[in-house]
Amino acid sequence: MKKNQIIATIITAVMTITAATTTAMTAFAGSATGTTAAFTEYDLEGLDPNMAETKPTLALSRIELPINVAQENPVQAIELTVTGANRKYATTGLHIGYDERLTAVADEYGDIAEIGPAGAKLMRDQKASSRNDFFLTTGAASDHGKDGVLWTMNFQLPENIEVGDEFPIEILYRNIDGTSDLFSSSRDDDASKLMQAWVFTNGIEQGYIRITEAEIEEEELPEEPIIEEEPIVEEPEEELMLGDVNGDETINATDSSCILSTYALFQTGQDVELTPAQMKAADINRDGRVDAKDATDALRYYSYLSTGGTLEFMDFLAQ
Ligand SMILES: [Ca+2]
Numbered sequence: 001m002k003k004n005q006i007i008a009t010i011i012t013a014v015m016t017i018t019a020a021t022t023t024a025m026t027a028f029a030g031s032a033t034g035t036t037a038a039f040t041e042y043d044l045e046g047l048d049p050n051m052a053e054t055k056p057t058l059a060l061s062r063i064e065l066p067i068n069v070a071q072e073n074p075v076q077a078i079e080l081t082v083t084g085a086n087r088k089y090a091t092t093g094l095h096i097g098y099d100e101r102l103t104a105v106a107d108e109y110g111d112i113a114e115i116g117p118a119g120a121k122l123m124r125d126q127k128a129s130s131r132n133d134f135f136l137t138t139g140a141a142s143d144h145g146k147d148g149v150l151w152t153m154n155f156q157l158p159e160n161i162e163v164g165d166e167f168p169i170e171i172l173y174r175n176i177d178g179t180s181d182l183f184s185s186s187r188d189d190d191a192s193k194l195m196q197a198w199v200f201t202n203g204i205e206q207g208y209i210r211i212t213e214a215e216i217e218e219e220e221l222p223e224e225p226i227i228e229e230e231p232i233v234e235e236p237e238e239e240l241m242l243g244d245v246n247g248d249e250t251i252n253a254t255d256s257s258c259i260l261s262t263y264a265l266f267q268t269g270q271d272v273e274l275t276p277a278q279m280k281a282a283d284i285n286r287d288g289r290v291d292a293k294d295a296t297d298a299l300r301y302y303s304y305l306s307t308g309g310t311l312e313f314m315d316f317l318a319q
């Protein structure tokens with residue numbers, strides 16, 4: 001194939017990807033990937049998502065891939081893109097399920113997903129489950145989550161692909177005894193609850209890799225490596241101050257990272273590494289669960305103290 005022809009076909013392929021339908025749907029309209037066991041419909045608890053002022057969409061890439069290109073490039077990048085929530089969110093917890101014929105490709109740190117530009121200002125964590133799904137979470141003291149690519153993840157196609165094969169990748173919703181997936185602002189107020197209700201009932205566009213007739217060639221873009229911060233869990237103590245998860249008598253980003261990591265472990269059905277006393281200290285908003293909202297509260301307070309704030313933690317939370 002001549003160079004001009006190749007360029008023309010690349011353009012066609014790119015247009016096919018971006019022209020994919022934009023029908024929004026619920027996070028659980030019957031799982032296409034079969035990873036249904038732990039997942040559920042979103043419980044609106046009386047909220048009307050249409051009342052939301054912020055109505056974001058979370059979309060996964062929809063890739064139409066000629067079979068010869070797929071055979072040469074069996075690892076494909078799927079992006080999770082946020083629109084309509086620029087600077088309106090911080091706290092997220094999202095499950096990604098994928099077709100069991102796909103293999104999620106981990107980097108040297110064991111991470112499947114890399115944070116994208118939309119999440120560059122957010123702290124984050126992730127965990128793979130023992131099934132064909134994994135969990136991605138973010139938090140921040142302020143709503144520094146932006147529109148754009150929040151996460152990128154790589155999946156390897158199987159060897160025996162055929163034209164017409166479709167490999168779904170989807171955002172799933174999990175809620176076990178109230179510890180749930182999240183998409184909220186750092187304040188977690190009424191507007192945030194409506195935004196989250198919108199996302200999980202109307203704001204999801206599921207993704208796929210679809211194998212099409214042979215022809216074109218496509219270039220892979222190199223990915224920037226991301227340096228992940230390591231959550232530190234120190235020796236537990238008997239009685240801990242609320243928010244001081246590692247027991248060093250201050251509340252700072254280390255506590256916040258511990259909380260986020262614990263949430264990620266729990267959301268992937270893995271053993272939580274904190275002691276009961278640490279769990280109690282980690283449940284900052286005292287709603288009986290340890291999740292990204294608590295991590296965000298700890299980080300907010302740390303930022304507040306670090307910029308001259310003088311209120312005690314309890315008084316700060318009560319503001
Ligand atoms: Ca601490």
Ligand SMILES: [Ca+2]
Nearest residue numbers: 283285287289
């Ligand atoms: Ca909590």
